[in-house]
Amino acid sequence: MKKVELLSPAGSFDALRSAVQNGCDAVYLGGMMFGARAFANNFDEEELKKAVAYAHIYGVRVFVTVNTLLYEEELETFKEYAIKLQEADVDALIVQDMGAFVLLKELLPDMELHASTQMHIHNHDGILMMKEEGASRVVVPRETTIEEIREYAKLGLDLEVFVQGALCVSYSGQCLMSSQTLQRSGNQGECAQNCRMQYTLEKEENGIRKDVSTKGSYLLSCKDLNTLEEVPRLIEAGIASFKIEGRMKRPEYVALMTSLYRKAIDAYYEKKEFHVDKEMKEEMQKIFHRGFTKGHLFHQMGSALMNPVRPNHIGIEIGIVENVHKGKMTIRLHHDLAQGDGIRILSKKEDAGFCANRIYKNGLLVNKAYANDRIQMDVNTYVEKGSKVLKTSDVVQLENLRQSFEKGKRKVEITGQFSMHIGQHPLLVVEDGIHKVEIASECVCELARKTALDPDRIQTQLRKTNDTPFIFKDITLDTDIQGIFPISELNRMRRDALNKLEELRKNVNGNRRVQTPKFTCLPVQNRQELLVVVSTQKQYEVCKEMGITNIYVENEALYHQLHQIDEHVYKREARVMKEDYEPYTMIQENGGMHHMKHGIGDTSLNITNSLSAGFAFSHGLDIVTLSIEHDENSIKNLCDGFEKHFHQKGNFALQVYGHVELMLSEYCPVNACIKDNNKQNCALCRGNTRYSLRDIKGHRYPLMNDIHCRMHLLSEEPIKNYKDISKYKQLGITSFLCVFTIEDETECRNVLHDLLEVYHA
Template identity: 60%
Template sequence: MELLAPAGSFEALQAAVQNGCDAVYLGGTMFGARAFAHNFDDTQMETAVKYAHVYGVRVYVTVNTLLYEKEMEEVIAYVKRLQDMDVDALIIQDVGLFTLLHERFPDMELHASTQMHIHNPQGIAMLQKMGAARVVVPRETTIEEIREYAKLGVDLEVFVQGALCVSYSGQCLMSSLTLARSGNRGECAQSCRMQYTLEEDHHGLHKEITTKGQYLLSPKDLNTLEQVPTLIEAGIASFKIEGRMKRPEYVALMCALYRKAIDAYTRKETFHVDAAMKQEMEKVFHRGFTSGHLFHQVGSALMNPLRPNHMGVRAGIIEQISKDKMTVKLVDDLHQGDGVRILKAKGDEGFRVNRMYQNGLLVNHAKKNERIQLDKTGYVEKGSILLKTSDCQQLEALRASYEQRSRTIPIQASFSMQLQKKAKLIVKDEQQHQVEVFSDMPCEKAMKTPLSKERILAQLQKTKDTPFAISCCDMSDVTSDGILPIKELNRMRRKALEQLQKLREVRNGVRRFAEEKAKVIALPSMREVMIVVHTKEQYEVCREEGFSSIYIADVSLYQTLRQANETVYLREERVKKDAYTQPHTLIQETAGLSFAQAHAGDTSLNITNSYSAAFAFANGVDILTLSVEHTPDTIQELTTAFQKRYHRTGNFAVQLYGHVELMLSEYCPIQACLKDDGKKQCGLCRKATRYNLKDLKGHRYPILSDVHCRIHLLSEDAYDHIAEWKAYQKLGITSALIVFTIEDAHKTRRVLRKVKEQVHVD
């Protein structure tokens, strides 16, 4: 079992290592999904890798964004530098980059990021065949699914602690398409942490629904510390703590706690998460805790609609207010330097406690149940709650846990010393590294007091300024009447440990770097206008308007039409748990590329470069719809590079019309706000009422639910690029995708007639 910790800075890396992690994941200055973390430049990366390796800790670097064509040469050079720095593995989102790196860096370990959207056995088996050493499963994966996936033989990495995304990772376009900050490019603006109102939509008449809070898309933080035994027994290879944007003290605490829980299980001991431990976790950071989709949490057990930020712990209640002071009855200890927040109806107020008073005198701390006075800095009401959002003593103790180098590496030593011979010190570690160091001078016969074994051992064990601790030392070959200068013992010890440290800094040695191989793709030219419909009404209009390449998004409607001998095709689910069986399908998720009979790929495959396109075509896809995050320039770069590299044009499509799916979520705000009974399948979305989420700017996002109670949050307006078809053709686009979701018959007909007028693919 591996304990994997986040490192958003070198200090966080130290915190993780010194508190017991087995591996860290971090980002460089490019191509990482946390563009706003304190990422590592090349010099810092090299230092970080050496530091971690000395302690036997592996380093994984995130290269987990989608790549555009013009970046491919740069990312290869970047990975070459990472390999030369001895980075242990890379975490990859882009399937094209994954295949390219496996070819050009055959000895580099590759992990499939959760951003790759692998959520079924077919996907895991496909990644295994592609050379993946590990798959990071989505946060939506259940414990039962993990048990089944673990049987496939690929290491599973599972999030066990930290922030949750409300949308499936790699499938969220909310930030990109509403705020021009792409989550798939590491720039997520966290739209899920913003305020929304749930509305009923009665044919354009909107009725607001009263809810407990307005942060309707903001999840609690995952916390599975109490379930560690269950997770271990499920077959998880790596326990992943989220938090590259978190402070080092957070990393230190979470690593220390999960280390204790894992080690207790290994020793067959009981690990109990008591109230004090929970409070320590709450003080350092939380939005409320949940065991998440792993353990089937829904509604209020999963979400925190009241506030999207750190909640801290309750510190007291404001009992009295004067002109410049407020009296607080404490429910927890408070110290000068602690961070606090006053909960207010119109905007909370946070500050650091610089001065606190008791009986008119300044004090530096007060205990639970005591009353204190704090300076009033703004308007506050009697009865307001005071939260403690940072505990200065806790943070100081956590900093000490990694600044004082609490982790040591046990090593074995052997010291021999015989008269008229040079003394020899041998040190060995658990990785089978061995260093031999000889004294500069031979051992002489002692004239008075010989050098005792006890004194030799005492000098050799002075290792506090190093990562090492000598666990045992063989001195069976030490003469009883010899002498050697103490400074020579010290020199031998320092030299031996320095050399051992240098050996430990390199874990992987020389790894290969290969040239790219020329490839030929056999691909028949195809041109289509593909229509996706969700309702029978939409389908009938499509037939009336003469369209034949129709993909049905609703499985029950598809089966009904097939039974009626209608020529229709299936648009596969965006999260598909069962096997692919229907030929000529439109696939929406990565595992669909393992199905040789898939005809077309949808936008959610996140195709952004010629390498990912080539992989899809090589795996049986005939027509490939490019990501909606493309610009005309990036489309041109992709199609041009594809033709140059593979000596043929590709069958590329773009979505010309449709409400774009901004989020795909297992969480349903309709159920959470109107039922919240801990169960799915409430059926509210299947009635005549339609629901929207409205943001603070008044934008409304329709909610489309599916048979599995997943929600598809749609763009406010349908994207209509039909009039731009000729411009797309000049960029190398040959097919078009039209998607109908919430359109009625009238709107569907208007769009299709516009398509017939302007889109020609012959």
Template identity: 40%
Template sequence: MRQADHNHPGIGCLCPWLDFVHDADRSVGRNSTGYFRPVVDHKRSSGMKRPELLAPAGSMEALLAAVNNGADAVYLGSTRFGARAYAGNFDAQQLQQAVRYCHQHEVKVYVTVNTLIMENELDEAKALIDFLYHSDVDALILQDLGLVSWIRRAYPDFELHASTQMHIHNREGVRWVKELGMQRAVLARETPLELVQECAEEGLDLEIFVYGALCVCYSGECLMSSIQGGRSGNRGQCAQPCRMPYQLVELESGREIKAPGEYLLSPMDLNTLQHVEQLMQSGATSFKIEGRMKRPEYVGAVVRAYREKIDAILNGQPKRSDEAEQIRLKKLFNRGFTEGYLFHQQGSAVMNPLRPNHVGVQIGTVLSQRGGRVQVRLSAPLHQGDGLRILRENGEDIGFTANYIYKNDLLCAQGQSGDILELPVAEKVKPGAALLQTTDSELMKVIQAQSAQPAYRIPVCFTVCGKAGEPMVLTVSDAQGYRAEALTQQRLQPAQKAPLDKQRLVSQLGKLNDTPFVLKEVTNLLEGALFLPVQQINEARRQALAALIQLREVRYPHRGPNQRQPIQSMVIEAKSVLPKLIVQIETREQAEALLDLPVQLVSSWPALIQAYPQIMPSSLRVQEKPTVLEGEWLQAEEIGTLSRATSKLICTSGFNVTNSEALALLLSQQAVQGVEFSLELTAAQQTEIRAAFEKQFHRSAPTVQFVYGYRDLMVSKACPVNCILSDGNQRNCQLCHQKAYALKNKKGERLPVFGDAACFSHTLEKTPFQLRADELDAHSSWKIRLTLEDARTSREIVTRYLAFRAERQPTEIG
């Protein structure tokens, strides 16, 4: 057996490729042996660019379902540093196996290393990157700025994607990660379609979420699970406190506000299937399906639905109704569907306060209950083994499996629409209650069968060469330029009666059902009428294809012997001296109480900045359309600010700095004068980072330590106050400023909520955080955040920390 090198597509190919194109232009067709990906029919095509369909893979079974149903790429996590720590994930051997399988099928693999990395984890994270680089992974999805910085210097050819955890929600953020050397930005789920189009003008690949679960908080900015339960969403351990019950209460009176349900922070699931054409026109490069925690059937069915929709549009096929497909998708998982912020949906069109879990579809209504059974009238088919739920207005819903179905008091295996059946249910149920189907056992069988074989196959050409007395040479090649050869053990002989013609060769070489390939063409270059046993042809086919598969598995052969590049240290210029005490304020009352104190006031409220010139402007945490703020100094809350900075910047905790590499990256930016640590770090971890920085750069880092204040648990585009007191669609209604409100959880804890200057909702922790006196770092600037405090309390707090500050040296910070 011989195998050829990987050549440029088309070079050295021994058969015609007149209608083959590169991967970026593939579409879908069908022949007798299965699906394959030939060129789009340009006579019918809309001319739109083919987007990448990116699927989740929380397990090897889900990965197979994604690939076999038509995904162009999958994203998965290793057992460390992924934002879904409780997904199945992939150990080292499984990950390499996944990469090989995907590359065989022309599917890319992106690995999520999208958690924040602590200082003592940097070496382990770097070792993981080494492993992934040499395992032929196509790209990494990253959150941690420090890890991005290190990879760019160690492996400059490794493709990097900025995770949605990086909180990129404006054009400036896209521009900055492009300048950082990243090849793709995953935009926040809250980004409207018009803004996606603007961001696309930056010339960077954009990835948008098109289907799956929504977070109520901007990704990367949620600390609720971390602060309340010690499970950090930025570390892949989110406990989903947003899916728990809450009530809206007035803070002053304690009065509970009546709401349509208890789950005030629980969004519906995103579903944009009906808007795929608009999404394709937006300039987004990749369509991402959420769901690494979902079962393989969910992944396979959603991928297939979007695959068929995208390909129909590209081929100019007539539009068809999506109603049947929508019902299929609802059966797999839904909390109610929304078209999301992409299409400007707000309030009740996004949130589902009634139930935070899978609701399925209604297939019947309860008529009565007696003798431990409920009588139901079906409005859709029911089969034995289906998952069911009966809704109850008061108390928990009843979930069960249809193991026993009775019709006319006899056991049966199924029921049809209109049938009256009985189901065993012991709990009390009222007539009129809805019967929901949460698992369709027959649908699951269909999806499993669809996912068992590749929906799309790679076209290959065979060329047969040889003459009497020599082995037959079989060459196989694909459109990407991979080519392999195999020689038969026996030699060709003159044919006595049945020579090897093209028809016989096609018959044998076309047996590819157990491979990723489909036959495109056979070229017969045999010299004369020759014969060879069929077994010899089949064995040569197997050997050639095995060699081709082995070649296709390795996309980046240059990585094999490569070691990491020598790491160049970043250049960090001298910085201006930071204020010793920074106080962020929200109200005029607070400003008046503090103006005479030796502190640096900061605010994001335009009215305060205009009224008091001594206040340092602050950008907002969310700025879809950023405004240019004037001033010598500026507090920066998000990375987009870095691409338009004309002031001296102090980067806040919104940058999620948890290691010395991230600290160094920000300080290497000329405008950045100081950096605040992540609010998830302990005082000891902050000291560890400062020490590591000083060891590397032989100087102290100008850092900011958060010492007092209510920390944001969530920053959200969804406002619970407006959703309950109004229609949920208004912006700048000021309801949250006319009275003070809080979300009360089942423990009775009250989490204050208010809107910022751009009308994004902030949910605060129940009581203000404050460092102990022995945790205050004299080498850092200190930051106080005042939100709910009145004038008297504000002054008392600031005066106390001024006294602490006077006791500690050095006097200069930076």
């Protein structure tokens, strides 16, 4: 069995050092462009070269994220950037955009490519398609279960799986919440984390709205994934790479999580028991957590998955406020507290957070207090008696973790052979299993007149490698027992050998090719269609009444009902697809292109450039709907770019009406807030009851649940761009998409009346 890779995040050079020194096998990081963490301390060109060289010395691979969507005007810049990444000896690129993937495959044929979780590859078809396209691995969604991983692992493509860190409530690559509400696109690395904001669950019956009482108001905020206890099961499921999330986290967090998963993985292969004890749990809780969950991997739902009370770091509880008097609060501790620790006082009104600068015990200032001590601290904000006291940072822990990577404890094992014969030039040979370095001395070994050079002294001098990344596992000596040789020269030979070996280890991938991309696209037949998606029987009847012929139905029960009575409808497949596809459908996920002969591509394919469009047409789509995130300029650039690259016009559709699907989630806030059980199909969302989430500004986001109990969070207002149809036609759009979700028949009829009037003008 191939040993599982431990993959750690590196949002800064210190984080990279902490990952490497604490035992990772690979790191992933972002450069200055095209990464999904635009606000991390990403690496510029020189820092990246330094980071790659540092990691390679220790045998650690470096993956760079280029996992944003590319727009047409970015393609040339992206090409230049990708070439620089290859020149920096980066080991692999993590890619979201299918156009970027196609471009990289042509441009850098020797570069290893990984399909990002942002690519939304979540089924057999998607994995097989990426395998055929030349991907080395797929980063599966966080929503993937361990049973699915076991099946996917049999398909012969490496799977990378998140095992630790923050969870997104929505499927990655399918979240438009930040983009549509705050104009910060998650698909451009600018996510504003709407899921960590406050919401009220609202219920509407017979036109009357009521707030639903909930435990907290952070109804979309997930706990942090932690599967440390499940490492054996995860390895045995066939995972190739364990991924720790955290490019926005501090180096100490990376150090701790990397070291713990390293120990757990090594224990498994050494057939030793690894137990996550109370102390270990507290170490993880102190460094960062929002509560821990085993996530969708192990079918956790409701309160086991979510933390609606607080969206930020919780730390550990260390005491209770017993009294507040004259600017001081008295706390009874049940954990140690040191000067400089971060603490938070929980309050019904507002939490108070500060650093423990002054700690009083028996009226005297102390720098540390212990469990069961009663202490006083200064307080200049509102604090209630009985409030819980949390420790959110621990100065001793942080210092120990800093030492773990600043001292450079990780060593590369090497072997050495030293030969020294009278009248000859001594020779030192050093090997690391890949490289071989030979250093011959300019000095000659002489016959000792008094004391010969002792073999033990030679061993001692050669093993002085503490200030290097290396340690000798074995040194073989072949020396004349009466020979003498300068110790200073022996030390120089050792230094030169190790320096040369270090330089050799920095470049792993050698000279890789850069080629001129050649793109092909199957002939595209001209199509001009009005495509309408319906969700209810009433909507379908209005469409039929108004002469709409291209009707697509996502509601599975309604589709089968209409299909059985020979109604002329097509299937709009689910955005998360685990079943087989119908012969002619509208697809919403990349895997749908694997066996597609004819079909329609929906907005969720994230088509933002001509190359991703060309890929879609070449994989059986007749019409490709562009991403909802386009503006007029990017639409024109894409259409022009397509004609330039493929010498033909494309059949492009644009959604001109509909409530935008802002989030798609396996989590259901209705069930979680009202029932909080671990069973699906609770039926709360059935019938005439409608639910919405309302934010603190009063914006209301309707909730829809499908047959699989997935949550579809919709935009407050529908987009209504059909008045600009003539303008879009001039830009190169040939077809138009209208999506009905929560509209009643009157709204549906009014929209179609206005839309048809413009469409046929």
